[in-house]
Amino acid sequence: MAKEYVSMRNLRFVLHELFQVEKLTTYQRYADHTKDGFDLMIDSAKQMADTLLHPIYREMDDNEPKMGEDTVHVHPDMRKIMREFGESGWIACQEDYEHGGQRMPATIYGASNFIFHAANTSAASYFGLTGGSADLIGTFGNQELKDTYLAKMYAGEWQGTMALTEPHAGSSLGDITTTATPAGDGSYRIKGQKHFISAGDHDGVDNVVHLMLAKIPGGPAGSKGISLFVVPKKRPVNGELVANDVKTNSFEHKMGMKGCPIAYLIMGENDNCHGWLVGEPHQGLKYMFQMMNGARISVGMMSTALSSAAYYASLQYANERPQGRHVSNKGQDGPMVPIIEYADVKRMLLFQKSIVEGCLSLVMQCSYYEDMIRVTEGEEREKYQMLLDVLTPMCKTYPAEMSLLSTSQGIQVLGGVGYCADFPLQQFYRDTRINPIYEGTTGIQAMDLLGRKVTMKGGKAVMLFGAEMQQTVMQAMQDEKLKPYAEKLGASLQKFSEVTMKLMGLAQTQEPEVFLSDATLYLENAGILCVAWQWLKQAIVVQEKLAAGQSGDELAFYEGKMYAFKYFFEYELPKSIGLVKRLMSDERLTLEMSEAHLN
Amino acid sequence: MKILVPISVVPDTTSKIAFTDGDTKFNEDGIQWIVNPYDEWYALVRALEITEKDGGTVTVISVGDATAEPVIRKALALGATDAVRVDTKPTESYVVAKELANYAKDKGFDLILLGKETISYNGSEVGGMMAEFLGFPFISLASKLDANGGVATLDRSTETGTEVVEVKLPAVISAAKGMAEQRIPNMRGIMAARTKPLTVVPASGVQGKTSTVKFGLPAAKSSLKLVDPENMDELVRLLHEEAKSI
Numbered sequence: 093m094a095k096e097y098v099s100m101r102n103l104r105f106v107l108h109e110l111f112q113v114e115k116l117t118t119y120q121r122y123a124d125h126t127k128d129g130f131d132l133m134i135d136s137a138k139q140m141a142d143t144l145l146h147p148i149y150r151e152m153d154d155n156e157p158k159m160g161e162d163t164v165h166v167h168p169d170m171r172k173i174m175r176e177f178g179e180s181g182w183i184a185c186q187e188d189y190e191h192g193g194q195r196m197p198a199t200i201y202g203a204s205n206f207i208f209h210a211a212n213t214s215a216a217s218y219f220g221l222t223g224g225s226a227d228l229i230g231t232f233g234n235q236e237l238k239d240t241y242l243a244k245m246y247a248g249e250w251q252g253t254m255a256l257t258e259p260h261a262g263s264s265l266g267d268i269t270t271t272a273t274p275a276g277d278g279s280y281r282i283k284g285q286k287h288f289i290s291a292g293d294h295d296g297v298d299n300v301v302h303l304m305l306a307k308i309p310g311g312p313a314g315s316k317g318i319s320l321f322v323v324p325k326k327r328p329v330n331g332e333l334v335a336n337d338v339k340t341n342s343f344e345h346k347m348g349m350k351g352c353p354i355a356y357l358i359m360g361e362n363d364n365c366h367g368w369l370v371g372e373p374h375q376g377l378k379y380m381f382q383m384m385n386g387a388r389i390s391v392g393m394m395s396t397a398l399s400s401a402a403y404y405a406s407l408q409y410a411n412e413r414p415q416g417r418h419v420s421n422k423g424q425d426g427p428m429v430p431i432i433e434y435a436d437v438k439r440m441l442l443f444q445k446s447i448v449e450g451c452l453s454l455v456m457q458c459s460y461y462e463d464m465i466r467v468t469e470g471e472e473r474e475k476y477q478m479l480l481d482v483l484t485p486m487c488k489t490y491p492a493e494m495s496l497l498s499t500s501q502g503i504q505v506l507g508g509v510g511y512c513a514d515f516p517l518q519q520f521y522r523d524t525r526i527n528p529i530y531e532g533t534t535g536i537q538a539m540d541l542l543g544r545k546v547t548m549k550g551g552k553a554v555m556l557f558g559a560e561m562q563q564t565v566m567q568a569m570q571d572e573k574l575k576p577y578a579e580k581l582g583a584s585l586q587k588f589s590e591v592t593m594k595l596m597g598l599a600q601t602q603e604p605e606v607f608l609s610d611a612t613l614y615l616e617n618a619g620i621l622c623v624a625w626q627w628l629k630q631a632i633v634v635q636e637k638l639a640a641g642q643s644g645d646e647l648a649f650y651e652g653k654m655y656a657f658k659y660f661f662e663y664e665l666p667k668s669i670g671l672v673k674r675l676m677s678d679e680r681l682t683l684e685m686s687e688a689h690l691n
Numbered sequence: 692m693k694i695l696v697p698i699s700v701v702p703d704t705t706s707k708i709a710f711t712d713g714d715t716k717f718n719e720d721g722i723q724w725i726v727n728p729y730d731e732w733y734a735l736v737r738a739l740e741i742t743e744k745d746g747g748t749v750t751v752i753s754v755g756d757a758t759a760e761p762v763i764r765k766a767l768a769l770g771a772t773d774a775v776r777v778d779t780k781p782t783e784s785y786v787v788a789k790e791l792a793n794y795a796k797d798k799g800f801d802l803i804l805l806g807k808e809t810i811s812y813n814g815s816e817v818g819g820m821m822a823e824f825l826g827f828p829f830i831s832l833a834s835k836l837d838a839n840g841g842v843a844t845l846d847r848s849t850e851t852g853t854e855v856v857e858v859k860l861p862a863v864i865s866a867a868k869g870m871a872e873q874r875i876p877n878m879r880g881i882m883a884a885r886t887k888p889l890t891v892v893p894a895s896g897v898q899g900k901t902s903t904v905k906f907g908l909p910a911a912k913s914s915l916k917l918v919d920p921e922n923m924d925e926l927v928r929l930l931h932e933e934a935k936s937i
């Protein structure tokens with residue numbers, strides 16, 4: 093196992109130097125926090141990850157869960173992990189005091205989540221899902237639901253899940269067929285099937301609480317008729333837990349995230365599955381989106397975390413592996429050199445570094461907007477909400493898609509052993525493969541960006557976002573060293589807005605399929621620009637730090653950042669030129685061709 | 692029981708060590724500071740366990756300047772009742788021990804529990820000196836400790852075996868591995884730490900008796916050497932002459 097999976101120095105840079113999180117403590121909501129307290133939280137997260145999560149990362153992959161009599165047997169440590177994360181306050185940490193929370197800012201939680209997922213993404217998913225689903229009950233549920241479920245979930249005694257997907261309805265949730273029929277006593281009877289439900293059943297907890305989407309018969313068709321229900325595996329009756337007719341039929345064997353089972357659930361085989369409505373009928377998708385938006389940002393973070401773990405593992409290997417000699421060594425004699433000395437290996441590592449640190453900054457930008465939404469009001473709040481809405485598809489997708497390439501480069505750095513089970517690289521690669529799929533596939537995110545977010549509020553949100561980036565560009569223009577890079581980003585933004593104009597023109601004149609046909613490329617381009625923006629923001633801070641004078645490790649840290657920043661601008665940003673070319677083209681191959689041509 | 696836990700603030704174990712001022716000073720640039728693990732994991736946690744069970748208070752104390760405060764807060768987050776910082780930069784064990792004793796002498800502590808050594812200087816000197824200044828007994832290297840009814844019973848694990856010792860309190864005891872399990876601050880503890888008292892007291896002006904002439908790093912580990920499998924004599928020579936392992 094590699095020694096490190098995250099850089100705590102870089103996390104401190106992002107939190108304190110880049111986002112200056114202590115400024116959050118000037119707002120009422122976060123007034124009880126301090127900078128030292130934030131550091132203690134991050135350090136505690138690292139200690140929790142080092143002692144509870146990281147040691148069993150591989151074991152959870154090697155020993156897949158097993159189907160038992162009436163539950164799924166998972167790694168025996170999961171019970172302890174759920175309890176410890178519950179008792180030490182991590183599951184409830186973002187909540188208000190009355191729910192046992194500590195009002196932890198999203199930015200600090202995001203940084204902690206990064207550490208947890210880099211240490212062991214399967215294990216971290218259990219308590220992450222529990223916190224998210226409890227938050228949903230806390231926000232939209234009535235007092236009875238809160239009283240019945242929150243304490244147990246926040247204590248890590250009961251698992252929370254999000255149960256949306258059905259065998260025939262994944263991306264298209266409007267087509268779900270699970271029903272919820274009023275029982276006359278305030279509860280509903282649930283009938284249907286759900287599959288792929290993460291942590292949907294396991295023996296690390298005493299109960300599982302599904303936040304489930306279902307349709308009330310007679311309601312509106314499609315996604316407008318979806319309601320949200322609490323459907324426990326065992327329902328509390330007079331202080332006892334009674335089986336609630338939720339059967340785990342099976343779970344899938346998957347390529348990664350093996351430590352966290354995805355359950356196939358059958359509800360109401362005996363017409364005795366009770367569910368309780370959360371909030372109002374037919375508002376389910378809207379409520380669920382609150383959780384899903386957070387979950388999408390989390391997926392960006394999880395992807396970045398796995399890229400990070402892969403980067404540090406391959407970096408360690410590159411420092412230790414002697415192989416061959418420099419081409420300039422004419423006689424090819426003397427000892428072999430560590431592979432990190434070769435330019436091509438440095439390139440692979442620098443690629444990973446630029447992705448890890450660029451994406452981390454992007455995801456933290458979203459968390460920062462989340463915090464600003466929590467602490468501001470009126471127009472200001474609306475501004476941050478729009479910025480977050482626009483940025484979310486990029487924040488979910490770019491880190492997820494790049495994590496596939498970044499972890500793959502990690503394997504490449506190791507050569508043959510990277511492909512073998514003794515080294516963790518192949519596991520990072522397999523584990524991260526899910527990230528572009530769940531919480532809305534890349535294709536769905538792309539349509540969300542181009543079909544919805546770009547036109548949202550008459551294009552105001554996108555303009556606001558463009559202005560944020562322009563502001564960074566203008567700031568960087570003041571620094572001679574950064575000016576050439578600021579100009580490059582400025583020019584790329586200009587091209588991108590031309591693409592947007594063109595596509596909006598198409599949207600006015602042709603069927604929506606036309607302007608959306610290459611939405612994924614549009615999203616990819618937007619993702620590249622967003623990370624370039626974040627790198628430029630980082631470079632501004634780094635220049636200030638370098639100007640103040642640095643020595644030793646600190647100097648290497650800031651200089652390393654400048655190399656990764658330049659790498660991104662020299663190697664990654666130019667990819668947008670090709671994307672723009674494609675997006676401006678009127679050739680519509682994918683629309684013209686018929687299914688028969690794919691033969 | 693009223694327990695005092697002296698804690699040292701030391702560089703994180705992953706810090707790169709370098710020196711300045713003609714190798715007479717430790718270069719603190721970019722260093723992350725932590726509570727000395729022997730003080731935190733064993734002494735502080737055991738002190739907390741004892742008071743959680745039988746009641747009482749745990750005061751942590753550190754000799755250091757203001758930069759030590761974030762680290763002292765961690766001890767408060769772990770559960771210490773209050774904290775004291777003696778406001779001077781520590782220079783040598785004698786100064787630290789005397790400053791600590793000067794603070795503790797009239798406060799009525801039943802037990803003074805500290806780590807067996809710091810991971811930075813590995814001196815193991817402060818506990819013994821402090822006991823001498825206070826006129827208390829000193830028992831070093833305790834790997835197990837129970838204290839009640841004015842008596843402490845402890846195990847001292849040495850290379851040759853275990854010694855069980857009983858001592859009347861007050862006493863100074865130094866803690867070694869095994870005394871307790873490391874704890875991680877929880878959210879409530881971290882939030883509570885902000886408002887727990889951290890009192891800064893002026894140093895009593897103890898003067899040091901030694902000065903550092905020069906620091907040096909241990910010799911760098913030599914790089915990997917590959918020996919031809921046919922050349923066993925060379926391997927034996929290297930093991931004998933360079934590695935000095937045979």
Ligand SMILES: Cc1cc2nc3c(=O)[nH]c(=O)nc-3n(C[C@H](O)[C@H](O)[C@H](O)COP(=O)(O)OP(=O)(O)OC[C@H]3O[C@@H](n4cnc5c(N)ncnc54)[C@H](O)[C@@H]3O)c2cc1C
Binds near residue numbers: 291526530532533535
């Ligand atoms: C490990 C794992 C964990 C999961 N955890 C959960 C969970 O906890 N809860 C839960 O509810 N679900 C969960 N899921 C399900 C996951 O969210 C879905 O798999 C995902 O939403 C995609 O749905 P699908 O698999 O049905 O694919 P489909 O929707 O069939 O999509 C297949 C392909 O078609 C594309 N596509 C679909 N519709 C369109 C369209 N209109 N236009 C263009 N392209 C389209 C997609 O982009 C994709 O490439 C999990 C899945 C996995 C594998």
